[in-house]
Amino acid sequence: MKMRTASLIAVAALVTIAAPGCSIRRFAINKIGDALASGGSTYQSDDDIELVGGALPFGLKMIEGLLAEAPRHKGLLLAACQGFTGYAHVYVRREADRAAEEDLERAWRLRDRARRLYLRGHQYCLTGLEVSYAGLPTRITMEPAAADIVKKKDVPLLYWTAASLGLAISVSKDNAAMLARLPEVEALLDRALRLDESWQSGALHEFQVTFSASRPGQTDANRTETAYRRALDLSQGSSAGLFVSYAEAVPLARQDRAEFRALLEKALAVDPDRHKDSRLTNLVAQQRARWLLERIDDLILEAEKPATTKGENR
Numbered sequence: 578m579k580m581r582t583a584s585l586i587a588v589a590a591l592v593t594i595a596a597p598g599c600s601i602r603r604f605a606i607n608k609i610g611d612a613l614a615s616g617g618s619t620y621q622s623d624d625d626i627e628l629v630g631g632a633l634p635f636g637l638k639m640i641e642g643l644l645a646e647a648p649r650h651k652g653l654l655l656a657a658c659q660g661f662t663g664y665a666h667v668y669v670r671r672e673a674d675r676a677a678e679e680d681l682e683r684a685w686r687l688r689d690r691a692r693r694l695y696l697r698g699h700q701y702c703l704t705g706l707e708v709s710y711a712g713l714p715t716r717i718t719m720e721p722a723a724a725d726i727v728k729k730k731d732v733p734l735l736y737w738t739a740a741s742l743g744l745a746i747s748v749s750k751d752n753a754a755m756l757a758r759l760p761e762v763e764a765l766l767d768r769a770l771r772l773d774e775s776w777q778s779g780a781l782h783e784f785q786v787t788f789s790a791s792r793p794g795q796t797d798a799n800r801t802e803t804a805y806r807r808a809l810d811l812s813q814g815s816s817a818g819l820f821v822s823y824a825e826a827v828p829l830a831r832q833d834r835a836e837f838r839a840l841l842e843k844a845l846a847v848d849p850d851r852h853k854d855s856r857l858t859n860l861v862a863q864q865r866a867r868w869l870l871e872r873i874d875d876l877i878l879e880a881e882k883p884a885t886t887k888g889e890n891r
Contacts (some may be wrong), residue, residue, distance in 0.1 A: 581626045620632070620857055621855055622857070623856065626667075630668045631858060633668070634664070638740050640657045641657065649708050654705035657720075658699065658702035659737050662694075662695055662740055662741040665744070670688065670843055671690040671865065673687035695745035695748070696742075696745050698737070699741035702706070702738035702741055705738075706738065722762030722764055725764075725768055725833075727768055727772075727774055735768055735769035735772075736777075736781060739765035742758060743763050743766075743784070743792070744788075746762065747761060747788070766781065766821075769781050775811050778812045778813075778816070780808075782811065782817060783819050786808060786823050787806035787826075789801040789826040801826050801827055802827065814847070815851070816847070817844040818858060820844035821841065823840055824844075829876060832877050832878065833877075834877045837873065841870050845866050847862075849863070
């Protein structure tokens with residue numbers, strides 16, 4: 578955690594306890610919330626995955642404490658949505674994947690917990706949309722195209738609303754009610770892409786690839802490859818997670834061992850220290866790449882073929 582953010586959280590704790598008047602406390606919390614929200618991710622530059630995993634629950638509960646005092650603070654709502662979604666994906670969902678090799682019951686419990694955390698984050702994002710677009714969360718469930726009223730300034734909120742719900746669906750493949758919400762994810766993501774397709778160096782396109790790898794049903798390989806190529810162009814090859822997601826979405830599905838291996842090796846070749854604002858994300862992706870390479874004989878049964886010469890291996 579950055580020192581500045583740690584100090585803000587400590588101040589927030591003191592404010593919630595010691596501020597004598599409701600209006601004074603609310604004003605202070607709003608200011609702290611603005612500072613936290615404008616500072617971006619507080620963990621992305623860290624190089625210790627486990628340390629961040631231990632710190633995140635405290636930070637998330639503190640944000641929820643601030644939201645109890647300022648429930649319509651959009652910055653805090655976005656931070657809560659992003660935090661719960663990221664924690665569930667990195668520290669719960671992926672632990673479930675590992676557990677599935679030896680203990681299916683534990684893996685099921687972890688996936689259930691991941692789903693609940695994703696949906697907890699999703700609710701914060703929906704509240705954030707409600708703040709600016711009254712009634713929109715309810716309308717989206719009935720008519721996903723209602724997302725078209727969201728403006729460019731709220732692309733981050735669109736992204737995390739789509740990501741939190743999409744990832745919740747990915748661990749709910751036996752839940753018909755959750756599967757029926759796939760059009761919501763697609764509408765939110767499509768709107769964000771139309772507003773600012775280059776946002777965060779191709780993060781929207783990268784999520785298309787990530788979701789393709791984990792969503793129920795057969796992968797649309799052509800659509801996924803198009804998203805991959807665009808994300809690769811925008812990120813200039815700086816995202817290890819993009820290579821991993823594409824490897825799991827397409828080569829794994831078609832049992833192409835050579836391409837699968839080549840993509841994972843490209844993920845491992847990304848230097849996390851060259852991109853400090855995404856260091857942690859790259860380290861997490863590389864951790865998964867190593868795990869997948871260790872299991873390649875279980876994942877892909879066919880003999881290795883020569884690697885393809887498509888754009889992903891340039």
